[in-house]
Amino acid sequence: MTTATDRYLARFRAVLAHIDAHLEDTLDVDALAEVAAFSRYHFHRQFSLLFGMNVGRYVQLLRLKRAAHQLAYRDDARITDIALACGYEGPEAFARAFRRQAGQSPSAFRAAPQWASWATDLQALRALRSQHMPAQPQPHSVEIVEREAVPVAAIAHRGDPARLGQTIRTFIAWRREHRLHPSVSATYNIVYDNPDDVPPEAFRMDICVATPAPVAPNEAGVASTTLAGGRYAVLRHTGSDDTLGQSVAYLYADWLPASGEELRDAPLLFQRVRFYPDVPEHAAVTDVLLPLR
Known part of the structure; x- marks a missing residue:
């Protein structure tokens, strides 16, 4: 039998799954609160306290992580297309955000990726997803x-x-x-x-x-x-x-x-x-x- 805590966490797992499935779409707090059926006035605080990072940071990390993998392993992916898929209006805004996160411009990262500068953030993301989005084989x-x-x-x-x-x-x-x-x-x-x-x-x-x-x-x-x-x-x-x-x-x-x-x-x-x-x-x-x- 499920407990109240199980049901509460399941609503947040639905939010994480929704973010994964719509990472290239607009993901505002109101829409995500609706997915979880929580009040939009409290959702942001609930998310932050449960997961240890706010929802905007979580979405940004997922997007920049995928962008980094595309830059590192997909030479045919244009930086402009990667920027747009990450929700940025153009490559300049994307480049600024990527440099703040990775310590390299997108083009420099593509040429010689340095993952160490954001290893701590990636580990936090990995731990969050491993705990709250576990594999469930049968x-x-x-x-x-x-x-x-x-x-x-x-x-x-x-x-x-x-x-x-x-x-x-x-x-x-x-x-x-x-x-x-x-x-x-x-x-x-x-x-x-x-x-x-x-x-x-x-x-x-x-x-x-x-x-x-x-x-x-x-x-x-x-x-x-x-x-x-x-x-x-x-x-x-x-x-x-x-x-x-x-x-x-x-x-x-x-x-x-x-x-x-x-x-x-x-x-x-x-x-x-x-x-x-x-x-x-x-x-x-x-x-x-x-x-x-």
Whole structure:
């Protein structure tokens, strides 16, 4: 049975979901108060006290975060279009807001992203969303499938997850050069470590794209490998990577003990189906593949 507190929090989760789905629209406090069915005279204070930041700051951070990912990983996205999608009237106002947040102009960030200057704000945003917009997988969401081996081109990331962005940029450039677009060539991550369980310098992950073609030696460090075939438990995670760990934890801690299945000696895989920032965070899709005997 739900309590009054549960129902109260559910109304605010509806607001967070509405913001995610309408991030490119006008999001004034009156409209958001109506979504929650709260008085507009009190909504702003309620939001701030519950989440630790006011609603305007929350919306701004979400918009600037997506803009930063577009700048860093989508060279074909025009800065003017990114500015308009963030709700700014033009690139000048967007540039001022972005520089205040990131410490770099949009063009400088695109050339050489520096995330450290706003890592604290991003962590606060991640914590808020992880707590109040958790992944909610169900047993019926898990499917056991037999998969064929997949030849891939892979780039290895070794070391601090904070530097993963540079590895991604290198991989995207190599992938674009070889015309392996995500719409026709599936994207995978080979996940060797949980970043919460190992020191930053020990973290390991490979980023892969499906291709049967051999990979010639290259400066990017991309090389051929094969994703093992066999039986996998597959759980579809829809939403932000901020809660992806919760879906992984569900597979290991809840589904696996109740399933009677045994794990195979092979690493966890993610298959990236729909990508942020090409889609809003709530619409991103990742299949989590747990190898079974």
